[in-house]
Amino acid sequence: MGDKKNIDEIKTELTIRIEEGFGLNSIHIARIDGWFESIHARAGAAYHSQHISLKDILTKTQKDFSFERLYGTLVCVYYPDYMDGINASGWHLHFVSQDRKLGGHVFEVSMGSGECMLQKMDRIEIQLPREAAFDTYSLKEASKDEIAKVEQGSK
Template sequence: MPTNPIPTELLERLADRAQTEGISESVLLQRWLDAAAPTASLYVSAPVNALVEGLYREDTTIADILSQGDFGLGTFNDLDGEMVVLDGEVYQLRSDGRAYAVTSDTRTPFACVTHFRPWSEEIIDTPLDYPGLQGLFDRLIPSHNMVYAIRLDGLFDYVRTRSVPRQDAYRPLVEVAREQPEYEFENVEGSMAGFWTPEFMQSVAVPGYHLHFVDAARQHGGHLLEARPRQIHIRLQHLPRVDLGLPMTLDYLTANLTRDTRDDLNEAEH
């Protein structure tokens, strides 16, 4: 019988990655094992297709969200702004482009969070356009069939964001997104929080790269539409588990969520 059950290809990728990061293979392997522990999971407070169909009010509080993680993103009841969660702090980025503090009893219809414990770090000091940044993500992510938390901190030549205005319930998300105000920032320092989610999870969370931005002063930001980084610190965490909340509200329990919302979600979020 073979003495080493680990596939040769995986060992080669481990060696290459360890050399790139300047650490030993054993340290990198332990980091991966720690990230794959049962606590490394993505918590989704409600299926995103409920949000797409206009269910904008749920009973989940910010206190509930923070009990599940200290890093992530989402929105607020009535779509009243974009949510960024960084280091256990929650920021509400409203349609005026400004960031506001929230109380623990503030409610959300959709949020994704995790306890952020990165297993990979990269310092990038070369300017990139947005396709270049996405290509960099693609090279850093070992498999697109898994979920990853992604955090960026640093300097950006340009950032473009949006944040939808407060809405009445039941208006489809794709219609709301067509009227979203956009904001541009130049030569800005800030942070981005978000996730890579596989396409097959499109009814649970936003597939692909989904990031929210807040500046270093925690005063402005929104849902990321475009970014051109100049010097950034990228951290990634592999999330091998997904915990999904199913709301107990009357709207959710009686909603018809069988429609394929893939195209609407792609237009609204990307």
């Protein structure tokens, strides 16, 4: 993958590659090692309370980072549309720097050039929490709007 790609261009190119190679109904993982002009990312703090939503955690504790001119890796996960709800459908990108010290959920990126590896997945394993608190927590409150805000970083 070459020449100054932003996040939408990376997602589009990855989608074309899996559509041409495999179709869009499986889960796919892409690893892109490369040089990045800039990256805007977010990381949430560790938390232990069970009765707090992801949106609340991120609103209160997330840190936004801007990284510039560094080597690193984009880890991109694709879930097909029919799995929306188990995970956000489409591509989801995380970044980690080459020295593994910087990283997070990617909102925007300007990639200089990178080498892409793709892997099709035909199996996922989901471990639900075993604590009683999980069974009594109202998960219906996790609305699609909230999830979209958390994913895309709009406030």
